[in-house]
Amino acid sequence: MIYLDNGATSFPKPPGVLEAVLAALSQPASPGRSGHRPAHEAAKTVYRARRNLGALLGFPNLERVAFTPNVTVAINLALNGFRFRAGDRIISSALEHNSVARPLKLLTETAGVIWDLVYPREDGLVHAADFGKAIRPETRLAAVCHASNVTGAIAPAREIKEALGDIPLLLDVAQSAGSLSLGDLGSYADLVAFTGHKGLLGPTGTGGLWIREGLPTRPLAVGGSGSRSESLEHPDFLPDALEAGTLNVHGLAGLAAGVDFILEKGAAAVRAGEMELLATFLDALGAVPTATVLGRAIPIAKRVATVSLNLRGWSSSDLAARLEKDYGIMTRAGLHCAPLAHRAMGTFPGGAVRFSFGAFNSPGEALEAARALAALGKEKN
Amino acid sequence: MDSGSGEIILVFASNTRILSAEDFLEERSAPFVLIPVPKEVNPNCGLAISLEEGDAEAVLKVLAEAGLLPESVYYRRGDEFSPREFPWV
DSSP: OEEETTTTTTOSSHHHHHHHHHHHHOOOOOOTTTHHHHHHHHHHHHHHHHHHHHHHHSSSSSGGEEEEEEEHHHHHHHTTOOOOOTTTEEEEEETOHOOOOOOOOHHHHOOOOOEEEEOOOOOOOOOOHHHHOOOOOEEEEEEEEOOOOTTBOOHHHHHHHEEESSSSSSEEEETTTTTOHHHHGGGGEEEEESSSSTTOOOOOOEEEEETTSSSOOOOOOOOOOSSSHHHHHHHHSSGGOOOOSSOHHHHHHHHHHHHHHHHHHHHHHHHHHHHHHHHHHHHOOOOOOOEETTTSSOGGGGGGGGGEETTTTOOOOHHHHHHHHOOOOOEEEEEETTTHHHHTTTTTTTTTEEEEEHHHTTTTHHHHHHHHHHHHHHOOO | OOSSSOEEEEEOHHHHHHHHHHHHHHHOOOOEEEEOTTTOOOOSSSSEEEEHHHHHHHHHHHHHHTTOOEEEEEEEEEEEEEEOOTTTO
Protein backbone atom coordinates (compact mmCIF):
# COMPACT_ATOMS: atom_id res chain seq x y z
CA MET A 1 0.00 0.00 0.00
CA ILE A 2 1.12 3.51 -0.79
CA TYR A 3 -0.71 5.68 1.72
CA LEU A 4 -1.18 9.23 0.45
CA ASP A 5 -4.13 10.26 2.60
CA ASN A 6 -2.28 11.83 5.49
CA GLY A 7 -4.55 14.86 5.26
CA ALA A 8 -7.36 12.63 6.51
CA THR A 9 -5.28 10.88 9.13
CA SER A 10 -1.57 10.17 9.26
CA PHE A 11 -0.28 6.65 8.73
CA PRO A 12 1.79 4.93 9.89
CA LYS A 13 2.21 6.22 13.39
CA PRO A 14 5.71 6.14 14.90
CA PRO A 15 6.33 2.92 16.88
CA GLY A 16 6.53 4.99 20.06
CA VAL A 17 2.89 5.99 19.61
CA LEU A 18 1.71 2.39 19.54
CA GLU A 19 3.87 1.56 22.56
CA ALA A 20 2.59 4.56 24.50
CA VAL A 21 -1.07 3.74 23.83
CA LEU A 22 -0.52 0.12 24.83
CA ALA A 23 1.32 1.16 27.98
CA ALA A 24 -1.49 3.54 28.91
CA LEU A 25 -4.07 0.82 28.31
CA SER A 26 -2.09 -1.51 30.54
CA GLN A 27 -2.68 0.50 33.68
CA PRO A 28 -5.54 2.35 35.37
CA ALA A 29 -6.31 5.73 33.85
CA SER A 30 -8.14 8.22 36.03
CA PRO A 31 -6.20 11.48 35.71
CA GLY A 32 -6.75 13.82 38.63
CA ARG A 33 -9.55 11.70 40.02
CA SER A 34 -7.68 9.86 42.77
CA GLY A 35 -4.55 10.24 44.84
CA HIS A 36 -2.97 6.84 44.20
CA ARG A 37 0.09 6.21 42.09
CA PRO A 38 -1.58 4.88 38.89
CA ALA A 39 -3.96 7.85 38.90
CA HIS A 40 -1.00 10.16 39.22
CA GLU A 41 0.78 8.36 36.37
CA ALA A 42 -2.30 8.85 34.19
CA ALA A 43 -2.36 12.53 35.09
CA LYS A 44 1.33 12.78 34.20
CA THR A 45 0.58 11.19 30.83
CA VAL A 46 -1.96 13.93 30.11
CA TYR A 47 0.47 16.53 31.36
CA ARG A 48 3.20 15.21 29.03
CA ALA A 49 0.86 15.68 26.08
CA ARG A 50 0.18 19.26 27.20
CA ARG A 51 3.86 19.97 27.75
CA ASN A 52 4.95 18.49 24.41
CA LEU A 53 2.30 20.45 22.52
CA GLY A 54 3.35 23.61 24.32
CA ALA A 55 6.94 22.99 23.25
CA LEU A 56 6.12 22.17 19.62
CA LEU A 57 3.48 24.81 18.98
CA GLY A 58 4.68 27.59 21.26
CA PHE A 59 1.88 27.76 23.82
CA PRO A 60 3.22 29.85 26.70
CA ASN A 61 0.77 28.67 29.35
CA LEU A 62 -0.08 24.97 29.51
CA GLU A 63 -3.13 25.60 31.69
CA ARG A 64 -4.72 27.30 28.71
CA VAL A 65 -4.57 24.14 26.57
CA ALA A 66 -7.93 22.35 26.77
CA PHE A 67 -8.11 18.86 25.29
CA THR A 68 -11.08 17.94 23.12
CA PRO A 69 -11.96 14.84 21.07
CA ASN A 70 -10.99 16.56 17.81
CA VAL A 71 -10.41 19.88 16.10
CA THR A 72 -14.08 20.33 15.21
CA VAL A 73 -15.06 20.34 18.88
CA ALA A 74 -12.12 22.65 19.60
CA ILE A 75 -13.37 25.16 17.03
CA ASN A 76 -16.92 24.99 18.37
CA LEU A 77 -15.53 25.47 21.88
CA ALA A 78 -13.54 28.52 20.77
CA LEU A 79 -16.58 30.09 19.10
CA ASN A 80 -18.79 29.32 22.09
CA GLY A 81 -16.71 31.57 24.30
CA PHE A 82 -17.58 34.73 22.38
CA ARG A 83 -21.36 34.77 22.97
CA PHE A 84 -21.93 36.36 19.56
CA ARG A 85 -24.92 38.63 19.12
CA ALA A 86 -26.92 39.81 16.13
CA GLY A 87 -24.85 42.11 13.95
CA ASP A 88 -21.47 40.79 15.12
CA ARG A 89 -19.21 39.94 12.20
CA ILE A 90 -16.75 37.09 11.75
CA ILE A 91 -14.20 36.91 8.96
CA SER A 92 -12.95 33.64 7.57
CA SER A 93 -11.08 32.60 4.47
CA ALA A 94 -12.97 30.92 1.65
CA LEU A 95 -10.72 27.89 2.04
CA GLU A 96 -12.22 26.76 5.32
CA HIS A 97 -13.01 23.17 6.12
CA ASN A 98 -16.56 22.47 7.31
CA SER A 99 -15.17 22.29 10.85
CA VAL A 100 -15.10 26.09 10.69
CA ALA A 101 -17.64 26.75 7.95
CA ARG A 102 -20.58 24.86 9.46
CA PRO A 103 -20.33 26.45 12.93
CA LEU A 104 -20.09 29.87 11.27
CA LYS A 105 -23.10 29.13 9.06
CA LEU A 106 -25.02 28.05 12.16
CA LEU A 107 -24.08 31.29 13.94
CA THR A 108 -25.50 33.30 11.05
CA GLU A 109 -28.81 31.45 11.53
CA THR A 110 -29.03 31.23 15.31
CA ALA A 111 -27.25 34.37 16.49
CA GLY A 112 -27.62 36.74 13.54
CA VAL A 113 -23.87 36.86 12.96
CA ILE A 114 -22.65 38.24 9.63
CA TRP A 115 -20.00 36.05 8.03
CA ASP A 116 -17.46 37.78 5.78
CA LEU A 117 -15.39 35.64 3.40
CA VAL A 118 -11.89 36.41 2.16
CA TYR A 119 -11.22 34.64 -1.14
CA PRO A 120 -7.88 33.43 -2.44
CA ARG A 121 -6.43 35.54 -5.24
CA GLU A 122 -5.36 34.29 -8.67
CA ASP A 123 -2.22 32.87 -7.09
CA GLY A 124 -4.35 30.48 -5.00
CA LEU A 125 -3.35 32.19 -1.75
CA VAL A 126 -5.27 34.27 0.76
CA HIS A 127 -3.58 37.59 1.43
CA ALA A 128 -3.31 39.41 4.74
CA ALA A 129 -4.24 42.73 3.16
CA ASP A 130 -7.61 41.29 2.12
CA PHE A 131 -8.35 40.41 5.75
CA GLY A 132 -7.54 43.99 6.65
CA LYS A 133 -10.01 45.23 4.02
CA ALA A 134 -12.73 42.92 5.35
CA ILE A 135 -12.65 44.43 8.84
CA ARG A 136 -15.75 46.37 9.92
CA PRO A 137 -16.46 48.06 13.26
CA GLU A 138 -18.59 45.02 14.20
CA THR A 139 -15.87 42.44 13.42
CA ARG A 140 -15.24 40.38 16.54
CA LEU A 141 -13.20 37.45 15.27
CA ALA A 142 -11.33 36.01 12.32
CA ALA A 143 -11.28 32.22 11.89
CA VAL A 144 -8.67 30.96 9.45
CA CYS A 145 -7.40 27.55 8.39
CA HIS A 146 -3.65 27.75 8.53
CA ALA A 147 -3.23 25.34 5.63
CA SER A 148 -5.94 24.35 3.18
CA ASN A 149 -6.84 20.68 3.27
CA VAL A 150 -7.62 20.94 -0.45
CA THR A 151 -4.85 22.96 -2.08
CA GLY A 152 -2.28 22.85 0.70
CA ALA A 153 -2.03 26.66 0.55
CA ILE A 154 -0.58 28.15 3.72
CA ALA A 155 -2.29 31.25 5.05
CA PRO A 156 0.09 34.03 6.17
CA ALA A 157 -1.15 33.81 9.74
CA ARG A 158 1.28 36.22 11.34
CA GLU A 159 0.60 38.89 8.72
CA ILE A 160 -3.15 38.29 8.99
CA LYS A 161 -2.92 38.92 12.72
CA GLU A 162 -0.99 42.13 12.07
CA ALA A 163 -3.79 43.23 9.74
CA LEU A 164 -6.42 42.29 12.33
CA GLY A 165 -4.85 44.27 15.16
CA ASP A 166 -6.86 43.70 18.33
CA ILE A 167 -9.42 41.43 16.64
CA PRO A 168 -8.76 37.88 17.87
CA LEU A 169 -7.44 35.33 15.38
CA LEU A 170 -8.69 31.74 15.70
CA LEU A 171 -6.23 29.60 13.79
CA ASP A 172 -7.18 26.07 12.68
CA VAL A 173 -3.88 24.19 12.46
CA ALA A 174 -5.38 20.79 11.61
CA GLN A 175 -3.33 20.57 8.40
CA SER A 176 -0.22 22.47 9.48
CA ALA A 177 0.63 21.30 13.01
CA GLY A 178 3.50 18.85 12.83
CA SER A 179 4.22 19.75 9.22
CA LEU A 180 5.34 23.35 9.62
CA SER A 181 7.70 24.78 12.22
CA LEU A 182 5.18 26.49 14.48
CA GLY A 183 7.16 27.02 17.65
CA ASP A 184 5.90 30.56 18.08
CA LEU A 185 2.16 30.24 17.44
CA GLY A 186 1.40 31.73 20.83
CA SER A 187 3.13 34.95 19.83
CA TYR A 188 0.54 35.86 17.18
CA ALA A 189 -2.49 33.55 17.21
CA ASP A 190 -5.11 34.18 19.90
CA LEU A 191 -6.85 30.82 19.77
CA VAL A 192 -5.33 27.70 18.21
CA ALA A 193 -7.43 24.64 17.40
CA PHE A 194 -5.53 21.44 16.67
CA THR A 195 -6.14 17.78 15.97
CA GLY A 196 -3.91 15.03 17.25
CA HIS A 197 -4.23 12.40 14.54
CA LYS A 198 -2.85 14.13 11.45
CA GLY A 199 0.58 15.78 11.38
CA LEU A 200 0.99 15.39 15.13
CA LEU A 201 1.01 11.61 14.51
CA GLY A 202 -1.24 10.67 17.44
CA PRO A 203 -4.43 8.60 17.57
CA THR A 204 -7.88 9.74 16.50
CA GLY A 205 -10.05 11.09 19.30
CA THR A 206 -7.47 13.66 20.33
CA GLY A 207 -7.39 17.39 19.75
CA GLY A 208 -7.57 20.62 21.65
CA LEU A 209 -7.69 24.36 21.91
CA TRP A 210 -5.18 26.87 23.21
CA ILE A 211 -6.65 30.18 24.34
CA ARG A 212 -4.72 33.35 25.00
CA GLU A 213 -5.05 34.86 28.47
CA GLY A 214 -7.86 37.38 28.69
CA LEU A 215 -10.09 35.88 25.99
CA PRO A 216 -13.56 34.68 26.96
CA THR A 217 -14.25 30.99 27.50
CA ARG A 218 -17.47 29.06 27.92
CA PRO A 219 -17.76 25.28 28.17
CA LEU A 220 -19.77 23.16 25.76
CA ALA A 221 -20.37 20.67 28.58
CA VAL A 222 -20.06 20.66 32.37
CA GLY A 223 -19.72 17.80 34.82
CA GLY A 224 -16.93 15.90 36.51
CA SER A 225 -13.56 17.62 36.68
CA GLY A 226 -11.77 16.12 39.69
CA SER A 227 -11.63 19.63 41.14
CA ARG A 228 -13.99 21.75 43.28
CA SER A 229 -15.72 18.49 44.12
CA GLU A 230 -17.73 20.14 46.88
CA SER A 231 -19.51 22.44 44.45
CA LEU A 232 -22.42 21.92 42.07
CA GLU A 233 -20.92 24.65 39.89
CA HIS A 234 -18.38 23.59 37.30
CA PRO A 235 -14.96 25.17 37.98
CA ASP A 236 -14.22 28.39 36.11
CA PHE A 237 -10.44 27.98 35.87
CA LEU A 238 -8.65 26.47 32.91
CA PRO A 239 -8.23 23.83 31.74
CA ASP A 240 -10.83 22.25 34.06
CA ALA A 241 -13.51 24.71 32.95
CA LEU A 242 -13.36 23.29 29.42
CA GLU A 243 -12.50 19.64 30.14
CA ALA A 244 -15.62 18.12 31.69
CA GLY A 245 -15.42 14.34 32.05
CA THR A 246 -12.49 11.95 32.04
CA LEU A 247 -10.04 12.73 29.27
CA ASN A 248 -8.93 10.26 26.60
CA VAL A 249 -5.78 9.27 28.48
CA HIS A 250 -4.96 6.42 26.08
CA GLY A 251 -5.21 8.68 23.06
CA LEU A 252 -3.30 11.48 24.74
CA ALA A 253 -0.52 9.04 25.64
CA GLY A 254 -0.17 8.36 21.92
CA LEU A 255 -0.38 12.05 21.08
CA ALA A 256 2.40 12.85 23.55
CA ALA A 257 4.54 10.20 21.86
CA GLY A 258 3.69 11.48 18.38
CA VAL A 259 4.76 14.97 19.32
CA ASP A 260 7.86 13.52 20.98
CA PHE A 261 8.76 11.98 17.62
CA ILE A 262 8.50 15.36 15.90
CA LEU A 263 10.41 17.16 18.64
CA GLU A 264 13.21 14.60 18.44
CA LYS A 265 13.38 14.66 14.64
CA GLY A 266 12.94 18.41 14.54
CA ALA A 267 9.99 20.21 12.98
CA ALA A 268 12.31 21.74 10.39
CA ALA A 269 13.47 18.28 9.31
CA VAL A 270 9.87 17.06 8.99
CA ARG A 271 9.07 20.12 6.89
CA ALA A 272 12.15 19.63 4.71
CA GLY A 273 11.15 16.01 4.05
CA GLU A 274 7.61 16.97 3.09
CA MET A 275 8.84 19.75 0.78
CA GLU A 276 11.06 17.23 -0.98
CA LEU A 277 8.04 14.95 -1.53
CA LEU A 278 6.01 17.88 -2.79
CA ALA A 279 8.74 18.99 -5.20
CA THR A 280 9.19 15.45 -6.46
CA PHE A 281 5.49 14.92 -7.06
CA LEU A 282 4.81 18.31 -8.66
CA ASP A 283 7.85 17.97 -10.88
CA ALA A 284 6.81 14.48 -12.00
CA LEU A 285 3.31 15.76 -12.77
CA GLY A 286 4.95 17.76 -15.55
CA ALA A 287 4.82 14.49 -17.50
CA VAL A 288 1.06 14.25 -17.02
CA PRO A 289 -0.33 16.84 -19.44
CA THR A 290 -3.96 15.99 -18.71
CA ALA A 291 -3.61 16.71 -14.99
CA THR A 292 -4.97 19.98 -13.62
CA VAL A 293 -3.53 20.80 -10.21
CA LEU A 294 -5.62 23.03 -7.98
CA GLY A 295 -3.55 26.11 -7.17
CA ARG A 296 -0.69 24.97 -9.39
CA ALA A 297 0.97 28.39 -9.11
CA ILE A 298 1.30 28.17 -5.32
CA PRO A 299 5.03 27.95 -4.60
CA ILE A 300 6.25 24.97 -2.61
CA ALA A 301 7.34 27.21 0.25
CA LYS A 302 3.71 28.28 0.66
CA ARG A 303 2.20 24.78 0.60
CA VAL A 304 1.93 21.91 2.97
CA ALA A 305 2.44 18.50 1.38
CA THR A 306 -1.05 18.31 -0.08
CA VAL A 307 -1.88 18.35 -3.80
CA SER A 308 -5.35 18.04 -5.27
CA LEU A 309 -5.88 17.49 -8.96
CA ASN A 310 -8.20 16.30 -11.66
CA LEU A 311 -7.32 14.19 -14.66
CA ARG A 312 -9.08 14.94 -17.93
CA GLY A 313 -11.78 12.36 -18.66
CA TRP A 314 -11.90 11.03 -15.10
CA SER A 315 -14.30 11.73 -12.28
CA SER A 316 -12.50 12.18 -8.98
CA SER A 317 -14.17 9.12 -7.48
CA ASP A 318 -13.34 6.84 -10.43
CA LEU A 319 -9.76 8.03 -10.46
CA ALA A 320 -9.27 7.42 -6.75
CA ALA A 321 -10.86 3.98 -7.06
CA ARG A 322 -8.52 2.98 -9.91
CA LEU A 323 -5.49 4.32 -8.07
CA GLU A 324 -6.35 2.01 -5.21
CA LYS A 325 -7.39 -1.01 -7.28
CA ASP A 326 -4.55 -1.04 -9.79
CA TYR A 327 -1.72 0.64 -7.90
CA GLY A 328 -2.52 0.27 -4.20
CA ILE A 329 -2.42 4.05 -3.83
CA MET A 330 -4.75 5.49 -1.17
CA THR A 331 -6.00 8.99 -1.92
CA ARG A 332 -9.16 10.93 -1.15
CA ALA A 333 -11.69 11.93 -3.78
CA GLY A 334 -14.51 14.44 -3.67
CA LEU A 335 -14.97 17.66 -1.74
CA HIS A 336 -12.80 16.88 1.29
CA CYS A 337 -15.41 18.39 3.66
CA ALA A 338 -14.46 21.73 2.15
CA PRO A 339 -17.18 22.81 -0.30
CA LEU A 340 -16.21 26.47 0.11
CA ALA A 341 -12.65 25.75 -0.96
CA HIS A 342 -13.78 23.74 -3.98
CA ARG A 343 -16.17 26.53 -4.99
CA ALA A 344 -13.32 29.02 -4.67
CA MET A 345 -11.08 26.82 -6.81
CA GLY A 346 -13.80 26.09 -9.39
CA THR A 347 -14.06 22.36 -8.67
CA PHE A 348 -17.50 22.22 -7.02
CA PRO A 349 -19.37 19.84 -7.01
CA GLY A 350 -17.15 17.25 -8.70
CA GLY A 351 -14.25 17.82 -6.35
CA ALA A 352 -10.79 16.46 -7.00
CA VAL A 353 -8.41 13.71 -5.98
CA ARG A 354 -6.16 14.67 -3.10
CA PHE A 355 -2.66 13.34 -2.56
CA SER A 356 -1.49 14.20 0.94
CA PHE A 357 2.00 13.17 1.93
CA GLY A 358 3.26 12.56 5.43
CA ALA A 359 6.35 12.09 7.53
CA PHE A 360 6.81 8.47 6.42
CA ASN A 361 6.33 8.74 2.66
CA SER A 362 9.29 8.40 0.33
CA PRO A 363 10.11 10.27 -2.88
CA GLY A 364 9.78 6.89 -4.63
CA GLU A 365 6.13 6.72 -3.57
CA ALA A 366 5.54 10.23 -4.90
CA LEU A 367 7.06 9.17 -8.23
CA GLU A 368 4.97 6.00 -8.29
CA ALA A 369 1.81 8.08 -7.83
CA ALA A 370 2.81 10.39 -10.69
CA ARG A 371 3.55 7.40 -12.93
CA ALA A 372 0.17 5.92 -12.15
CA LEU A 373 -1.49 9.20 -13.07
CA ALA A 374 0.45 9.34 -16.32
CA ALA A 375 -0.74 5.84 -17.25
CA LEU A 376 -4.36 6.52 -16.29
CA GLY A 377 -4.26 9.83 -18.12
CA LYS A 378 -3.26 8.07 -21.34
CA GLU A 379 -6.05 5.57 -20.90
CA LYS A 380 -8.73 8.21 -21.48
CA ASN A 381 -6.95 10.59 -23.85
CA MET B 1 4.91 14.55 60.71
CA ASP B 2 5.61 15.46 64.32
CA SER B 3 9.35 15.60 64.68
CA GLY B 4 9.72 19.09 66.01
CA SER B 5 9.20 20.94 62.71
CA GLY B 6 5.85 21.10 60.98
CA GLU B 7 4.69 20.19 57.50
CA ILE B 8 3.53 22.69 54.90
CA ILE B 9 0.85 21.50 52.50
CA LEU B 10 0.22 23.22 49.17
CA VAL B 11 -3.25 22.71 47.71
CA PHE B 12 -3.80 23.51 44.03
CA ALA B 13 -7.05 24.31 42.28
CA SER B 14 -6.35 22.30 39.15
CA ASN B 15 -4.67 19.02 38.49
CA THR B 16 -2.77 20.61 35.63
CA ARG B 17 -1.31 23.23 37.96
CA ILE B 18 0.02 20.67 40.42
CA LEU B 19 1.54 18.61 37.61
CA SER B 20 3.23 21.71 36.24
CA ALA B 21 4.50 22.49 39.72
CA GLU B 22 5.73 18.92 40.17
CA ASP B 23 7.55 19.02 36.84
CA PHE B 24 9.05 22.40 37.67
CA LEU B 25 10.25 21.39 41.15
CA GLU B 26 11.64 18.04 39.96
CA GLU B 27 13.72 19.80 37.32
CA ARG B 28 15.21 21.92 40.09
CA SER B 29 15.68 19.00 42.50
CA ALA B 30 13.58 20.86 45.05
CA PRO B 31 12.61 18.91 48.18
CA PHE B 32 8.93 17.95 48.11
CA VAL B 33 6.58 14.98 48.39
CA LEU B 34 3.23 14.40 46.69
CA ILE B 35 0.43 13.35 49.02
CA PRO B 36 -3.33 12.83 48.63
CA VAL B 37 -5.10 16.09 49.42
CA PRO B 38 -5.94 15.91 53.18
CA LYS B 39 -9.70 15.83 53.47
CA GLU B 40 -9.44 18.03 56.56
CA VAL B 41 -8.59 20.99 54.34
CA ASN B 42 -10.01 20.23 50.90
CA PRO B 43 -12.62 17.81 49.54
CA ASN B 44 -10.94 17.32 46.15
CA CYS B 45 -9.77 13.91 45.06
CA GLY B 46 -6.31 14.68 43.75
CA LEU B 47 -2.86 15.39 45.12
CA ALA B 48 -1.14 18.08 47.17
CA ILE B 49 2.50 18.99 47.69
CA SER B 50 3.99 18.43 51.10
CA LEU B 51 7.08 20.38 52.19
CA GLU B 52 9.26 20.51 55.30
CA GLU B 53 8.42 23.74 57.04
CA GLY B 54 11.96 25.02 56.61
CA ASP B 55 11.85 24.54 52.83
CA ALA B 56 8.48 26.17 52.24
CA GLU B 57 9.52 29.76 51.76
CA ALA B 58 12.16 28.99 49.14
CA VAL B 59 9.88 26.58 47.24
CA LEU B 60 6.94 28.98 47.23
CA LYS B 61 9.16 31.75 46.00
CA VAL B 62 10.28 29.81 42.91
CA LEU B 63 6.71 28.62 42.27
CA ALA B 64 5.57 32.25 42.41
CA GLU B 65 8.22 33.25 39.89
CA ALA B 66 7.03 30.47 37.56
CA GLY B 67 3.37 31.47 37.92
CA LEU B 68 2.57 28.12 39.55
CA LEU B 69 1.30 29.13 42.95
CA PRO B 70 -1.09 26.95 44.92
CA GLU B 71 -4.59 28.03 45.75
CA SER B 72 -4.04 27.67 49.49
CA VAL B 73 -1.34 26.71 51.98
CA TYR B 74 -1.75 24.84 55.26
CA TYR B 75 0.47 24.14 58.21
CA ARG B 76 0.13 20.68 59.70
CA ARG B 77 1.38 19.44 63.03
CA GLY B 78 0.08 15.99 63.86
CA ASP B 79 -3.64 16.04 63.17
CA GLU B 80 -3.92 19.81 63.40
CA PHE B 81 -4.23 21.90 60.24
CA SER B 82 -4.18 25.68 60.04
CA PRO B 83 -4.06 28.07 57.08
CA ARG B 84 -0.66 29.62 56.56
CA GLU B 85 -0.04 32.97 54.89
CA PHE B 86 2.89 33.57 52.59
CA PRO B 87 3.52 36.91 50.94
CA TRP B 88 3.28 35.44 47.41
CA VAL B 89 0.14 33.35 47.88
